[in-house]
Amino acid sequence: MHHFGDISGFFSDFLRFLENQVTIIFLSNLNVTPVTHLSREIAKTIFEEHVTFPPPADRIEFTKLDFLTGSYFIENKINISLEVSAKNQELYLTVPKMYGVLYKFKLTPVSHDSTKTTFITETIYEQLTFYHSASGEITQLEYTDYYGDIHKACKVESLGHT
Known part of the structure; x- marks a missing residue:
């Protein structure tokens, strides 16, 4: 029940x-x-079934926030977008949750290499992976929500650094 x-x-x-x-x-x-x-x-x-736990995340230094900020529209979802913004050298994700209510979460950088940069959200465990070219252009965003569902998103607008 x-x-x-x-x-x-x-x-x-x-x-x-x-x-x-x-x-x-x-x-x-x-x-x-x-x-x-x-x-x-x-x-x-x-009931002793397999449970998945988020991996431990150690914060890394990452300061190239400007090229990540902007609006990202989730593929195959009508009018649903993620907003990535920067303030005081910190990155934030604004995302609609239940009933479309918008929530803003601070992002913590956890990994970076030549093709992708990964952040996790504070408060609830969600993950953003930005895929980028060598020149720094965002090619795709992968958003993993707290259910483990992966959503692909494309950048459509730059917000600039605030």
């Missing part, structure tokens, strides 16, 4: 496994928390 609920920014998920006499209740007062995903991961742990 299960039930998901949300009201006024509060989210909950209730899972009950009658035969195993197990009940999981997950409550959050932060409406961006992926409560349904997390409650199912807890159930996997209880």
